[in-house]
Amino acid sequence: MRKLVLFSVMVLLFQTSVLGQENKTVFENANTAYNAGQFEQAVMLYKEILESGQHSAALYFNLANAYYRLNQVAESIFYFEKAKQLNPTDEDIIINGAFAQNMAIDAIEVLPNSQITQWEEKAIGLFSQEGWAYFTVFLAWMLALFWALYLKNRIPLLKRSFFVAALTVALVFLGTLSIAVVKFSRNNELNYGILFNKKIEVSAEPNSRSEALFLLHEGTKVELLDQLQEWQKIRIANGSEGWIKEGTIRSLKNN
Amino acid sequence: MKNRILPFIFFVLSLTLSMAQGVSFDAKLSKRTLGLNERLRVDFVMNENGDNFTPPSFSGFRVVGGPNQSISNSWVNGKRSFSKTYTYFLTPTQKGALSIDQATIKIDGEIYKTTPQKITVTEAVDIPRDPNSPEYLIDDNLHLVAEISNPRPYVNEAITIVYKLYFRNPLRISDARAVENPKFADFWSHNIDIPQLKVEDGTYEGEPYKMVVWKKSVLYPQKTGKLSIEPLSLNLIIDLPSNRRDFFGNRILQQSSRTVTAGRRTINVKALPEKGKPANFFGAVGQFDFDALINKNALKATESFEIKLKVSGKGNLKLFNLPQLVLPNTLEIFEPEHTENVVTTLSGMQGSIEDNYTIVPRFQGKYPISPVAFSYFDPKKEQYFTLRSSEQIVDVYGGPLANNSDDNSTPIAIKQLLSNTDESFRFIKLNPNLEPIVKKAFWNSKLFYGLITAPFFLLLGFVLFLKRNQRISNDVEGSRLRLANRLSKKYLGEAKKNLKNKALFYDALERALYNYLKSKLRIKTDDFSKSRIAEILVKRNLTQEEIKSFLDLLENCELARYSPATDAKMQQDFDQALAVISNIDKKI
Numbered sequence: 001m002r003k004l005v006l007f008s009v010m011v012l013l014f015q016t017s018v019l020g021q022e023n024k025t026v027f028e029n030a031n032t033a034y035n036a037g038q039f040e041q042a043v044m045l046y047k048e049i050l051e052s053g054q055h056s057a058a059l060y061f062n063l064a065n066a067y068y069r070l071n072q073v074a075e076s077i078f079y080f081e082k083a084k085q086l087n088p089t090d091e092d093i094i095i096n097g098a099f100a101q102n103m104a105i106d107a108i109e110v111l112p113n114s115q116i117t118q119w120e121e122k123a124i125g126l127f128s129q130e131g132w133a134y135f136t137v138f139l140a141w142m143l144a145l146f147w148a149l150y151l152k153n154r155i156p157l158l159k160r161s162f163f164v165a166a167l168t169v170a171l172v173f174l175g176t177l178s179i180a181v182v183k184f185s186r187n188n189e190l191n192y193g194i195l196f197n198k199k200i201e202v203s204a205e206p207n208s209r210s211e212a213l214f215l216l217h218e219g220t221k222v223e224l225l226d227q228l229q230e231w232q233k234i235r236i237a238n239g240s241e242g243w244i245k246e247g248t249i250r251s252l253k254n255n
Numbered sequence: 256m257k258n259r260i261l262p263f264i265f266f267v268l269s270l271t272l273s274m275a276q277g278v279s280f281d282a283k284l285s286k287r288t289l290g291l292n293e294r295l296r297v298d299f300v301m302n303e304n305g306d307n308f309t310p311p312s313f314s315g316f317r318v319v320g321g322p323n324q325s326i327s328n329s330w331v332n333g334k335r336s337f338s339k340t341y342t343y344f345l346t347p348t349q350k351g352a353l354s355i356d357q358a359t360i361k362i363d364g365e366i367y368k369t370t371p372q373k374i375t376v377t378e379a380v381d382i383p384r385d386p387n388s389p390e391y392l393i394d395d396n397l398h399l400v401a402e403i404s405n406p407r408p409y410v411n412e413a414i415t416i417v418y419k420l421y422f423r424n425p426l427r428i429s430d431a432r433a434v435e436n437p438k439f440a441d442f443w444s445h446n447i448d449i450p451q452l453k454v455e456d457g458t459y460e461g462e463p464y465k466m467v468v469w470k471k472s473v474l475y476p477q478k479t480g481k482l483s484i485e486p487l488s489l490n491l492i493i494d495l496p497s498n499r500r501d502f503f504g505n506r507i508l509q510q511s512s513r514t515v516t517a518g519r520r521t522i523n524v525k526a527l528p529e530k531g532k533p534a535n536f537f538g539a540v541g542q543f544d545f546d547a548l549i550n551k552n553a554l555k556a557t558e559s560f561e562i563k564l565k566v567s568g569k570g571n572l573k574l575f576n577l578p579q580l581v582l583p584n585t586l587e588i589f590e591p592e593h594t595e596n597v598v599t600t601l602s603g604m605q606g607s608i609e610d611n612y613t614i615v616p617r618f619q620g621k622y623p624i625s626p627v628a629f630s631y632f633d634p635k636k637e638q639y640f641t642l643r644s645s646e647q648i649v650d651v652y653g654g655p656l657a658n659n660s661d662d663n664s665t666p667i668a669i670k671q672l673l674s675n676t677d678e679s680f681r682f683i684k685l686n687p688n689l690e691p692i693v694k695k696a697f698w699n700s701k702l703f704y705g706l707i708t709a710p711f712f713l714l715l716g717f718v719l720f721l722k723r724n725q726r727i728s729n730d731v732e733g734s735r736l737r738l739a740n741r742l743s744k745k746y747l748g749e750a751k752k753n754l755k756n757k758a759l760f761y762d763a764l765e766r767a768l769y770n771y772l773k774s775k776l777r778i779k780t781d782d783f784s785k786s787r788i789a790e791i792l793v794k795r796n797l798t799q800e801e802i803k804s805f806l807d808l809l810e811n812c813e814l815a816r817y818s819p820a821t822d823a824k825m826q827q828d829f830d831q832a833l834a835v836i837s838n839i840d841k842k843i
Contacts, residue, residue: 020689027687034683055692058684065683071623071648092681099680102620107584133698137706144710148717184698217581 057087104219132180193249202242206231282369305362320344411540413603539631541570547644567607765812
């Protein structure tokens with residue numbers, strides 16, 4: 001029995017490693033194609049990797065670049081956003097993403113955030129979800145350690161400093177835990193997508209009688225809200241909301 | 256005699272002439288249309304004398320005068336002309352389409368008939384016209400007509416309206432001026448200048464007239480439905496021959512002023528068909544060509560390029576807007592410069608209109624110029640057409656600070672370098688760092704909860720452990736007992752084993768006591784005497800009583816080896832030893 005399990009684990013490991021090797025060569029081939037100017041070929045190869053069930057910020061970044069070279073605005077923006085999700089601080093992704101945004105027709109003025117919201121965003125964006133989880137666990141252990149030291153120690157000075165340290169760690173722990181929870185719920189609630197329609201009208205109500213509020217063009221990042229039959233409620237970065245009918249919006253969420 | 260011969264000669268001549276010319280016998284009507292209260296004059300004219308004139312029945316008419324007979328016979332340059340006329344004056348008795356039937360006459364034994372004439376009798380007119388009055392003459396011989404090229408045009412389809420003045424003898428027009436020019440409300444109109452009025456020959460209702468084109472306009476209807484065109488009124492000064500003659504026998508011309516109007520016309524304007532109407536249709540009607548021209552496809556940032564949207568062809572060029580250019584908002588776009596190069600002729604507007612956009616890209620990158628669609632309706636083919644410009648990409652290179660005119664400042668040059676490297680399009684990444692898309696999340700997993708709660712449980716355990724220690728140290732009685740137990744185990748173990756054997760027991764007990772002291776007080780075995788022990792113990796702050804009990808115990812051990820002792824005594828000593836040791840142990 002144990003042998004069987006071991007064997008299967010080994011097979012699994014082997015498979016993944018083979019897959020990894022294969023994808024790595026595909027990735028290199030795609031890069032060569034990109035450099036040679038064969039962007040369609042590069043896109044095809046990058047997508048092959050995606051279909052095999054692997055991804056990375058670099059992969060999305062390269063794919064987005066290839067789409068940018070092909071002048072496909074919506075795809076390019078979509079994959080830059082995907083790359084940003086995995087690696088929000090990478091400078092290359094931010095700069096090339098701005099290039100793709102330049103190409104889009106709509107330039108939407110982003111609502112100014114209050115100072116507090118900015119700090120909040122900054123704090124939340126500091127680590128990924130996993131990062132926050134690991135950090136929280138680490139802090140829990142630190143807290144326990146400091147508390148134990150405080151309890152154990154007899155020398156007043158040390159005891160006092162350990163107490164203060166434990167208290168500080170406890171506060172930080174609670175903070176990170178709440179940030180992690182908030183981040184998680186946000187990720188679950190917020191659903192962003194990229195508009196793929198060349199041009200679409202946004203109506204005030206989910207019916208064809210209602211007045212058209214504004215026009216959107218491809219490549220616009222929208223927040224997906226409610227849905228009613230074939231109508232989808234959206235919000236754009238400047239805070240405007242509206243309904244669009246049978247729009248092609250690709251969600252940025254992994255699923 | 257002479258009188259008798261002349262007619263005879265005439266007769267012979269006329270006979271021969273009539274053979275050559277042929278005989279005519281016609282009915283001539285003064286008007287074809289008349290009111291019920293007007294009169295009609297009918298002349299039956301023949302050019303040869305005849306007999307047995309039989310008038311028609313004149314059904315529907317009443318004969319109010321006639322028949323009057325008149326004969327004219329003239330001889331001009333050896334050519335004789337003869338005419339004999341029977342004249343009737345009739346009044347219609349009923350409305351409608353009436354006819355004057357055939358009249359017959361016998362000339363030279365042959366019977367000639369007139370052709371039947373049709374007459375329309377209308378309602379009674381206000382003022383019965385006198386056919387000889389100048390008014391009547393003017394009415395009959397002067398017409399102002401508005402000719403419309405297409406009375407059922409589409410909205411924005413060009414139509415022309417031409418005002419023509421027809422007149423004929425005996426009228427002569429000496430002056431004319433417009434009293435009221437028509438206002439073309441609901442139309443876009445353009446007047447085509449006529450440099451000089453020209454009299455031409457024309458026909459009006461099948462009869463020859465002189466004609467003057469007074470006014471030409473091109474109209475583009477702007478509304479659907481029935482639109483009326485207000486009439487044009489002309490004030491004319493007309494010379495008319497009167498019945499009076501001057502000294503030389505010429506007729507005296509009579510001048511009269513007259514205002515004529517071309518009647519009000521209505522035009523039925525059709526709406527453009529809804530079927531197949533493109534979404535981006537802005538009202539262009541005609542035949543057009545559309546183009547979007549970009550003058551540069553690659554340029555540096557902050558340089559400018561131009562996009563020209565041009566529509567050329569025939570149609571309502573001045574009456575529609577060019578399609579809007581949709582550009583990425585990051586480009587700086589200036590208001591387009593609109594130029595029109597349109598000539599309006601009788602067939603409508605022709606030429607081209609242009610919107611010239613000047614665009615300045617601020618940042619480098621690629622900017623797609625999305626195709627612009629222009630739709631128009633062709634009224635000839637009755638169909639919509641959409642023309643599309645091709646999609647183009649404008650490539651902007653060089654950073655926003657690329658400015659050639661800066662030649663004095665090095666800092667800018669350095670900055671420019673930096674900004675260029677900062678803002679150029681980055682190359683792809685070469686390290687894949689691939690990971691599975693569906694990754695097991697650590698957050699919310701069992702392991703995560705386990706790891707996050709484990710330290711708290713451990714801490715709790717630690718606290719409990721400490722608490723237990725605390726309790727133990729606080730419990731005096733219990734602790735003594737535990738201490739004694741421990742000590743007895745350590746030192747009195749051997750003694751306890753030998754509780755049955757008196758000699759061995761006391762030996763072991765004594766040794767245990769010494770051992771205890773040795774280990775506790777670090778006394779060397781050699782100088783063990785009771786006084787010495789007492790001395791040491793005093794030093795250790797033990798009371799006399801305690802020291803005494805210890806020494807007594809030692810003494811007991813020595814004595815008991817040689818004296819009989821019961822089991823009970825042994826047990827008692829053992830207990831005492833235990834008590835003494837634990838007592839001392841606490842103090843030391």
